[in-house]
Amino acid sequence: MVDTTPVPLRRLLLVDPCDECASLNTHLPAAGWKIQSVKLDQSSLPDSDLGMLRLHPEHLDDLNKVKALINRTGIQWVVAVPPSMLQLPVASRFIAEWFLDYHTLPFDTSRIHIALGRACGMAHLRRRHLHPATTREEFVFGDSEQARALQKLIARVANTDAPVLVRGESGSGKELIARSLHAQSLRRGAPFVAVNCGAIPDQLIQSELFGHEKGAFTGAHQRKIGRIEAADGGTLFLDEIGDLPLELQANLLRFLQEKQIERVGGHQTLTVDVRVLAATHVDLEAAIADGRFREDLYYRLNVLEVRTTPLRQRREDIIPMARHFAQLYMAEIGRRPRNFSAGAIQALLQHDWPGNARELANRVRRGMALADGREIEAADLGLAVSSTAATGTESLETSLLRAEGEALRAAISHNPGNMSKVAAQLGISRPTLYRLLRKHQIRRRAQK
Structure with missing residues (x-):
């Protein structure tokens, strides 16, 4: 029996294409891709799921222009590059820092659509993880009970x-x-x-x-x-x-x-x-x-x-606010967005924040500048996991209880107002989710 399931359309934004890129227009549409070609300095860009830049030698003379394009689109990017350019330190550093994947020219047409499909899937995952569906005000003030009360009070007194x-x-x-x-x-x-x-x-x-x-x-x-x-x-x-x-x-x-x-x-x-x-x-x-x-x-x-x-009294706002600041300083520092590692999240939640949101913003800015890997680590933030956790002296029951609460808060932050998605992400039923919310005294959000 022939499978007639339609192939989902995926949009590839191809920037500064070359002669080798012509093969993409021949092979990718059959694999469900729509290719849109533009120049680097084009002001209006179409919506896309994934970007591909054909790296030319002249790009290396003005990398800020390429970085501005990547930041402006808000999507993940792969790069097409001749093998000789990978030997240039400035090119290899730039590719490692700013791109999800790279492909050497000429393209291997038998594999390129598989590689791009994987990259597109990873791009969707990163977009969900790095850019949760939250408004700017929620990021700024958080989404704890105290933060929501503050937002309501501001709305009430603003028009007087x-x-x-x-x-x-x-x-x-x-x-x-x-x-x-x-x-x-x-x-x-x-x-x-x-x-x-x-x-x-x-x-x-x-x-x-x-x-x-x-x-x-x-x-x-x-x-x-x-x-x-x-x-x-x-x-x-x-x-x-x-x-x-x-x-x-x-x-x-x-x-x-x-x-x-x-x-x-x-x-x-x-x-x-x-x-x-x-x-x-x-x-x-x-x-x-x-x-x-x-x-x-x-x-x-x-x-x-x-x-x-004080920030120490509304800890469930710490991670959303940190992610907001990471996005805010991304263009300033000139680096692509990074997520926080599990150790960094633990350190952020354990810190007492005597400097409140200003200290959090400054530490995130520092972490964005110092991080070498794909994620911001606790050391990049100038923070360390508590000695109790580091030496393993915390009881297993306490450690599991704390991890359970952090997992609940993180899932709720990623799926605000949708308890079905929260339960699915955690791999539990909704009755179990509600029992855990009561156990950890976490207020259930209204369904959106």
Whole structure:
């Protein structure tokens, strides 16, 4: 009996083809491939399942252009190369770093469709693993119960014009929350101006906030528009408000009350329409008691309050956030995306994160730069698996329980809202899955 099952169509993007590539157009369509040929500098690229670059000597003179193409498409790539180019160190390093596979020219037409089929399957697996279907906001804030509560609170207060005080530990994403409040507000089309009150010298901060006129003081050679005026119509974010000097606190309070400012050295009163968001990691109530912060300014700023949760208290967000940062820094570092090894994931989950999301971002950036293999290892992140786990002194029961919980969280992260897929990935039934969720006190997500 003849098998009439249709061959699934797979799309191959062929970049800068050569004479040897003509054989692909003859043999691959019968194996279910659609070939689309383009030039490297072509601005518009068709959707594809797999990319193939015919590496030419001139490509080696501008590898950044090839890297930009790979990053722009977001797909996995293989390379076609003459054997002589593999002897060049710059070419071999580039191929090992950026490509899923390579094929020497001329093509072995009897095997190429099998090799490309394997590469396409691997590309689909990597795309699922490296780019789980999660929105950017979920990546940024995570998907734990605390993170979802924070997202809902931000959505509720974003459309008001009332001041918001964002409180939390250093590095816990306070500016990110402020930017999200602005992005979801009616002022999102207007400027967002951020000021770190603790990073500006005391003698300059009044000029930075309120601006100055020409000749107002030595060195004032021309008029300067202050940060408050620059934010007119939009949002002003005052980070580390607890570090603002007392004399400037009085000026800021007057602005919040009257919505008017005067530039330093000027006499004209300017009306400015801004929404003020402030953030601090210090105990403002203690600062008020010590006389370091004005109580009346505190109540002006703290109309609405948003508190961040330390990263160590929402560990199920760590891995999704790490993967987000890896994608974010991929283009900056100029390397293809890497996944985290099992040891790196264990080290990430065991670390206490005193620097919160900022520390996580910095460690991922370091790992992206230092990783030599296909995966980012714990050592690349500057982390080590705990001595308990390393020496094997942890009891077998404890180790299995922890591994079981981590497997559950990872599967849920890869299949958000779909318990059937979570159970299938883990190889268990749905009743068993629900029993394990109760056992580990993991909240089941709503079906999407």
